[in-house]
Amino acid sequence: MAKLSGFPEFLPADRAVEQHVLDHLRRVFELHGFANIETRAVETRETLLRKGEIDKEVYVVQRLHAAEGESTDLALHYDLTVPFARYVLENSNELDFPFRRWQIQKVWRGERPQQGRFREFTQADIDIVGRGSLPFHADVEVAQVMAEALAGLPIPSLTLQVSNRKVLEGFALGLGIAKPTAVMPIVDKLDKLPRDRVVAELHHLGLAEAQAESVLDLASISGGGADVAERVRALGVSHPLLDEGLDELAAVVDGVQAGGAAGAAGLGGVTVVADLRIARGLDYYTGTVFETRMAGYEHLGSICSGGRYDQLAADRRTTYPGVGISLGVSRLLVPLVADGLTASRSVPSVVLVSLADDESRAEATDVARRLRARGISTELAPKPDKFGKQIQHAEKRGIPFVWFPADGSVKDIRSGEQIPADPDHWDPPPADLRPQILSITKEQLS
Known part of the structure; x- marks a missing residue:
């Protein structure tokens, strides 16, 4: 029987590794006071499709014997953040804010299967959501907690890359770019496309040659929080939103470094850096953004990502801003298991x-x-x-x-x-x- 690609399944000893990882994540998350929830597997297509450029990734749910002409309005969730936002809105009267949640569930995406990318996979998320407002220190905290969780896993060393969309947006405004948020998904392609292709897309957006080059000069900056701020200001662009973003970026980088996670992981720990290439493609991010690379497996892309979202959950009366970070458990483990990460026995029996x-x-x-x-x-x-x-x-x-x-x-x-x-x-x-x-x-x- 042919094996379905993109749907990973572990042998018993390797499943023991996955369970070890999930148990460790749960312990760390709960040590920091995060409560567990589970959301349904399906959402309405309208809910899923209005949150970013993911229309080609959604699996539609359809009854095998649906009546003729019956429309299908449900789809499997492609991440856990959008369902969580819906959950917050529906249960806001019963939740205490700021609400801190951890969630580990399967998600589904209609991607072309390749190493580290699957059609069905497990994610582990933490989020903090406020009612009406959410203090910035929540951005620092979710990064600290996830860094602590990652640092305790038996995996290669990790680099947590932090940026802030206010930096790119404020920089673009300072350059006189009319639609700064349209620049972000293009900059986010720098790890996937050659520089000249990214420049061409920026030109197609209407940026002049000098503007496009300045944006790419900004995206090339990485390092410590204070050092990054100095190098950005040396580019000669100013805007109040840019200053706000740089201050927040430095606070997150310094806060995670002060949290002590670096150096604690099995083969090298977690290193945190500011990296202005990171923009995140989904529309709902508004400030801090995260991505994480694993040493020796950089070709996988980010295995742990997230950020600040101020408008994702809102009704006519109230907005519920939040910040979260999501670990792709399957993306992390499947390649490592293939390379020899396993357990000492295939059964729990002593x-x-x-x-x-x-x-x-x-x-x-x-x-x-x-x-x-x-x-x-x-x-x-x-x-x-x-x-x-x-x-x-x-x-x-x-x-x-x-x-x-x-x-x-x-x-x-x-x-x-x-x-x-x-x-x-x-x-x-x-x-x-x-x-x-x-x-x-x-x-x-x-």
């Missing part, structure tokens, strides 16, 4: 209880029950083969211990050590209670 014969199954079941009652994952041998075959069965599954009920002993099949043991008191080493993640080494990356 112990395999052996069977001497069918008559001893009740005794073996009792041993397993007593071990499980103490939180030790345990399974029974499938049949009473010779003990050597039962041990081979445990080895194949990565189970570290085999229990022998007949003589009340347990064997570490890695070392060969076998000791008397009581299922009501014996404990495995803490490291064996869960599958261990076998990280990719620096040698594998080189």
